[in-house]
Amino acid sequence: MSEMQFLTWVRGPGLDMAIGIFLLGVIWRLFEIYSLGRKKDLSAPRVVAGASGMHTVFRRSLPAPGMMKLAPVTYIGGYVFHIGLAIVVFLFAPHIKLIQSLLGISWPGLPSQVVDLVTVVTIAAMLVVLADRINRPVKRYLSTFQDWFTWTLTFLPLLTGWMAVRHMVFPYTTMLALHILSVELLLVFLPFTKLFHAFTAFGSRWYSGTVNGHKGVAV
């Protein structure tokens, strides 16, 4: 397979398959989880302003009182890498073009130098949280194969994308193909690994906020 054939495949059938598995996987997993339902709470609710599922969906994006100083690397590393990832994925002009070709919607992007800088910062943050996972006894203790695997799945698109733009190591065509392939792997595995928190974190926060909000506790 030549470089061009490789690129054509990842852009064509490869992408279609990855998106197909991703969409079906997401729908299946959401069904598998939320169709389990839950029992109605028969206790009389205590109604308090600010205590609800929706409040918790937003509020839980901020650290609980006193927590930042206990785990600054987890919090700051986590913020930087999540926000950085969102910027790189959704505000890089070529990505917006791809989305436009698939969905027909678009929005303004950021200058490529800015995205380049954000990418470097995000890569650095990911390396920091990886180091923290290796060094911090609790994180190392909790870590299974999936934790290392999903870190890699998330890291590779960032790295290959950045290298492709900078024309590093391989010719642009090859690097771009590798970049797209890495994104496809990410899409395929996302619904079936802890990466699925990208969807369920909102449901979990909502349940938590609802169950505790019923007791008049704004969590």
Next chain:
Amino acid sequence: MSASLEKGVRVLKEMIDAPIASYFSSCVHCGLCAEACLFYTETGDPKYTPIHKLEPMRRLYEQEYTVIGRLKKLIGLSKAVTDAELDEWRELAYNSCTLCGRCSVVCPVGNDIVYMVRKFREGISASGNAPEGLKGAVTRTVNIGSPMGIKLPAVKAQMKHVEADYGLPIPLDMEGAEYLVMLSSMEIINFPEYLGAIAKIMNQAGKTWTLSSTSFEATNAGMQIGNSDLARVIVSRIVEGAERLKVKTVISPECGHAFTALRWEGPNLVGRPFGFEVKHIIEVLGEFQKQGLLKTEGFETDRLTFHDPCQLARRGGVIQQQRDLMNMVAKNFVEMPDAGFMNWCCGGGGGASAIEEGEELRIEAFKKKKSQLETVKPDRLVTACANCRIVMEEGLEHYKMDIPIVGLTEMLAEHIPDPEPVKSEGA
């Protein structure tokens, strides 16, 4: 697979609902819940990470409720839950978890870990692997009527003493009273001044109240061990007592988990909403204060701090009332770091204090409370849970800290002018 394990696994499977599935699917192993757990912070042992305390349940969820998990099980890639494993997890799900709920409020993906531990215990309990201390407490509550084996004559004896000491009647089985006052074993045996305080407060407020001869015990070891069938038996006594006496409100005593068992789990255990209200005594006192029915004289002048019982504050939504009540009678009330919503557990909640073999760990975990207390250096410590009080008294004694502990209700009552005729000073 043994019959008991089979039962445990079946019960555990039934416990898994959409919130639990969502929680397990969301965990990213960030480890923040460990930082919120006093059993981890005080020992540094990562096995006490809250989400890890649920590992057998997580695996069962994956194996039974996800396609990937079923596939893994089919080709032998995931191992089944065993008796030995549940035996090992007893320490993690009981001794080192007080259901305090700090982990639940820090989890960035929103996992209510305590919600899961409470349900995990149902499975462990059904498999026969619950701690002996709790098994004994449940058996005594179901068979005798209280976890400490206290029967009605003991309550009547205390009623007599209190009536003599306070010069106020302690009504028993008074139909149509506004309030049914519940007690905890601890109060009956160790802190009878609670009953005296209630008599004074109700007398001043002009409210009718009563004890019940069939349901005086509020604590619910069935909930703590994780046996909903027995928890239902225990809570049903209170429901029947309240309905028989036609009271408007049942008052949960100064006990955290009794409040949770009655107020939040109660209707769900018996399967229907209650026809009466359930309030913690601190909520009732807060209402009396707002309505001007609680009139106190004088102030405590020594340095006081307040320990929030987890089930009252973080898990129960009563956070401000105790502070307003403290300020009513205390000139020098100081807050501990993390007080209120984020308060640290005494180390013995959720049934942990009934587990003998967990004592060493409890004392270790108490170092958190110790450091909180060392920051504010109070002369006395006030709380509103008899169990917190006993656990903290043990901890303070172990670390040779001379800080007396007092119940908020009884402290307030000391500032209520004595009624006539006064036979002796209130305790």
